[in-house]
Amino acid sequence: MTSRRIGIIGAGLMGHGIAQAFAEAGHRVDVLEPDPVRRAAVTDRIRGNLVQQGRDAAAADRVHPCATMEEAAAEADVVIESVPEDPDLKRRVFLAMEAVAPPGALLASNTSAIPITRIIEPLRNKTRAMGTHWWNPPHLIPLVEVVQTPDTADEAIAAMMALLASVGKTPVHVRKDLPGFIGNRLQHALWREAIALVQNGVCDAETVDAVVKGSFGRRLAVLGPLENADLVGTDLTLAVHEQLLADLDRSAAPQPLLRDLVAAGRLGMKTGAGFRTWTPAQQAETRERLAAHLGRPEDRGPG
Numbered sequence: 001m002t003s004r005r006i007g008i009i010g011a012g013l014m015g016h017g018i019a020q021a022f023a024e025a026g027h028r029v030d031v032l033e034p035d036p037v038r039r040a041a042v043t044d045r046i047r048g049n050l051v052q053q054g055r056d057a058a059a060a061d062r063v064h065p066c067a068t069m070e071e072a073a074a075e076a077d078v079v080i081e082s083v084p085e086d087p088d089l090k091r092r093v094f095l096a097m098e099a100v101a102p103p104g105a106l107l108a109s110n111t112s113a114i115p116i117t118r119i120i121e122p123l124r125n126k127t128r129a130m131g132t133h134w135w136n137p138p139h140l141i142p143l144v145e146v147v148q149t150p151d152t153a154d155e156a157i158a159a160m161m162a163l164l165a166s167v168g169k170t171p172v173h174v175r176k177d178l179p180g181f182i183g184n185r186l187q188h189a190l191w192r193e194a195i196a197l198v199q200n201g202v203c204d205a206e207t208v209d210a211v212v213k214g215s216f217g218r219r220l221a222v223l224g225p226l227e228n229a230d231l232v233g234t235d236l237t238l239a240v241h242e243q244l245l246a247d248l249d250r251s252a253a254p255q256p257l258l259r260d261l262v263a264a265g266r267l268g269m270k271t272g273a274g275f276r277t278w279t280p281a282q283q284a285e286t287r288e289r290l291a292a293h294l295g296r297p298e299d300r301g302p303g
């Protein structure tokens with residue numbers, strides 16, 4: 001495979017993992033990070049991941065931290081932004097990417113839920129701009145949603161899908177630019193109902209998590225919801241929906257329980273409590289359990 005130059009804008013949780021995925025496949029990766037501490041740490045952070053995962057740490061040498069857009073994008077074949085989830089910031093970053101990147105470079109956003117059309121609205125040439133929605137941790141989770149807007153050229157989508165497949169990812173084509181694309185729409189439909197169950201006193205947060213992990217969650221990695229519907233029969237699925245759908249939560253805004261938690265400073269593991277309370281040992285155990293599950297050889301990307 002020809003080595004390409006990949007520009008990554010933002011070396012946070014996602015940006016450094018996306019950089020790792022490309023570097024492990026042999027590409028040169030230039031990572032723009034304005035925070036000097038993060039910028040200085042990015043190569044070691046990736047090297048640490050590689051060592052921890054038993055992979056070739058030499059891939060970290062293909063990652064070059066940068067302080068300017070020129071360094072990161074001027075010679076790039078592909079530029080992916082992964083800056084904080086703020087539409088105005090992302091628009092500004094995209095304009096800078098367009099101004100600096102070569103005319104043939106593909107430009108992509110890793111937004112979780114902002115429509116790509118909104119982000120690329122000010123661009124002169126929108127045909128090469130798209131979404132690439134990676135999942136955390138991006139170097140371990142294979143799927144990437146490649147989001148096409150009405151302006152994105154089919155050839156640009158095909159080129160991005162081919163590149164992602166060549167680095168061991170599983171790209172899927174999202175043909176309409178909806179908020180949340182496919183995965184986050186599905187995930188947050190589930191989270192909305194989960195929060196409603198707790199808010200309505202049906203059960204506590206521990207019970208919601210126990211039900212998901214101990215029942216249908218066990219199947220989800222090997223059996224998608226529509227495969228499952230076919231497995232049990234569309235007739236049974238219809239009968240369940242006739243009984244159930246009218247009763248599910250349909251709130252169009254975040255639930256009061258979620259707003260109350262945030263207002264009270266219960267922000268989750270980072271403050272020691274969210275829906276549940278978290279000792280440092282419980283946090284470490286949860287992170288280790290997740291890493292062990294995602295890091296199994298069959299779940300790995302390239303390398």
Ligand SMILES: NC(=O)c1ccc[n+]([C@@H]2O[C@H](COP(=O)([O-])OP(=O)(O)OC[C@H]3O[C@@H](n4cnc5c(N)ncnc54)[C@H](O)[C@@H]3O)[C@@H](O)[C@H]2O)c1
Pocket residue numbers: 009010011012013014015032033034035038082083084085086093110111112113133134135136
């Ligand atoms: N965290 C997740 O699980 C996840 C999953 C999928 C997608 N995303 C999306 O990925 C994007 C990044 O999320 P994250 O969790 O990595 O955030 P993060 O806060 O960990 O990282 C963002 C990085 O961007 C840098 N940054 C800020 N302004 C910048 C600028 N103008 N130019 C270059 N870099 C800049 C920050 O210093 C920071 O290092 C968001 O759009 C988020 O919604 C996140």
